[in-house]
Amino acid sequence: MDDLTGARWRKSTRSSGNGGACVEVADNLPGRVLVRDTKDRDGGTLTFAPEAWRAFVGLARQS
Numbered sequence: 001m002d003d004l005t006g007a008r009w010r011k012s013t014r015s016s017g018n019g020g021a022c023v024e025v026a027d028n029l030p031g032r033v034l035v036r037d038t039k040d041r042d043g044g045t046l047t048f049a050p051e052a053w054r055a056f057v058g059l060a061r062q063s
Contacts, residue, residue, distance in 0.1 A: 004045065007034055027053070 007026035022038035033053040035046040048056070 004029075004034065009036070011038060
C-alpha cells in the first residue's frame, strides 16, 4: 500500500454540503492525484496521473 501520510485532502468544490455524494482530492503528492469517498475514507483511493486528472476535470466541466 502507498504511504499517503503526506496527502492534503480537500473536498471537491462540486460536492454538496448536505451529506450527498462527496469526494476528496489530494493533488499535492508528486506525480499523482488521489481521490476518495468522503463517507468511506478507508474504502479505497483512486490514483490518477496529473494529466489524466486534468483531462477528466476538463470533460466534467463541459457537462
